[in-house]
Amino acid sequence: MPQELRAVDWTGNSLALIDQTVLPHRAETVEIRDVDALVDAIQRLVVRGAPAIGAAGAYGVALALLQGEREGWDTGRVRAEVARIREARPTAVNLMVCVDRVMTRFDEGIEAVLAEAAAVQREDVEANRAMGAYGADWLLKRVGADRPLRLLTHCNTGALATAGWGTALGVIRELHARGQVEVVYADETRPLLQGSRLTAWELVQEGIPHYVQADGAAAGTILRGEVDAAIVGADRIAANGDTANKVGTVGVALACADAGIPFLVAAPTTTVDLSTASGADIHIELRGEDEVLEWAAVRTAPKESRGHNPAFDVTPGRLVTGLVTERGVLTVSAGELPGDHLR
Numbered sequence: 001m002p003q004e005l006r007a008v009d010w011t012g013n014s015l016a017l018i019d020q021t022v023l024p025h026r027a028e029t030v031e032i033r034d035v036d037a038l039v040d041a042i043q044r045l046v047v048r049g050a051p052a053i054g055a056a057g058a059y060g061v062a063l064a065l066l067q068g069e070r071e072g073w074d075t076g077r078v079r080a081e082v083a084r085i086r087e088a089r090p091t092a093v094n095l096m097v098c099v100d101r102v103m104t105r106f107d108e109g110i111e112a113v114l115a116e117a118a119a120v121q122r123e124d125v126e127a128n129r130a131m132g133a134y135g136a137d138w139l140l141k142r143v144g145a146d147r148p149l150r151l152l153t154h155c156n157t158g159a160l161a162t163a164g165w166g167t168a169l170g171v172i173r174e175l176h177a178r179g180q181v182e183v184v185y186a187d188e189t190r191p192l193l194q195g196s197r198l199t200a201w202e203l204v205q206e207g208i209p210h211y212v213q214a215d216g217a218a219a220g221t222i223l224r225g226e227v228d229a230a231i232v233g234a235d236r237i238a239a240n241g242d243t244a245n246k247v248g249t250v251g252v253a254l255a256c257a258d259a260g261i262p263f264l265v266a267a268p269t270t271t272v273d274l275s276t277a278s279g280a281d282i283h284i285e286l287r288g289e290d291e292v293l294e295w296a297a298v299r300t301a302p303k304e305s306r307g308h309n310p311a312f313d314v315t316p317g318r319l320v321t322g323l324v325t326e327r328g329v330l331t332v333s334a335g336e337l338p339g340d341h342l343r
């Protein structure tokens, strides 16, 4: 993704969001000036990806303050509107963490809120760059650097999903910069196709060789020995290392375990939620059934059929070979816990 583009940016009095629902065919930015529009943008995945949603939520506090000034809201109303942003999507913990962090500056006023939101955005990019280096070093040491790597990824974890550079795709970018990527298999990621629309778009921008594949092809590609490692993002990491990520991820992890290749999760520590004990306690967002019953507003399933549409699944920590954060790599499957990075 061209570096001058940012998935989330503050204009001075509004949020500029790349509209991820129209990529890759149209590159458009939408201006968000009120809470309703931001909640809608988060829920329709105009802005998406745990860290990007976190950055948007952080600036959303400023948006609520400015709207409150325009519309004469009292403090209680502003706080209530911020809570709507905080709860706009339930699984990605970054949204709650980043809103809560900025709210610690709420009583100091708009400038302090904006300064904290800018720090959230800046620190996410810094974390992603650090993750890229840690993850690339770990993979080259584990798999070997004698030849470029064949990698598999699921959903979109690039600059579009973050404040910049990317998490799992940031590791892939770093490996590519070192000349260590032979090919990337990008799962299309039904039903909203974050892989074939967004990850493929970013890989094209970067000139990284890749195939888009059906989600159902991932396990066979792995078990046929065509992949050296899989690397994915995360939306919430529980205290025991269980990881919620885009639906379809756990199948990739199971195939990696059976094939004996590394399954890496790359996420900033803002995605770790020590208050959630295990994956069983993670709220999995159930999205509208039409997303799986239709495509491009055309019904694909019989009218009598119902749709089951969990947006995420949970990969047990025992299947996570390594958790890459901005502080290094934890071998979760060997018993190292996310909290070890937070102490």
Ligand SMILES: CSC[C@H]1O[C@H](OP(=O)(O)O)[C@H](O)[C@@H]1O
Pocket: 048, 049, 050, 051, 154, 155, 156, 157, 158, 161, 162, 167, 168, 194, 232, 233, 234, 235, 245, 246, 247, 311
């Ligand atoms: C670094 S992005 C983390 C995570 O967010 C994506 O979900 P969504 O596209 O629904 O926002 C996907 O699960 C990514 O792995």
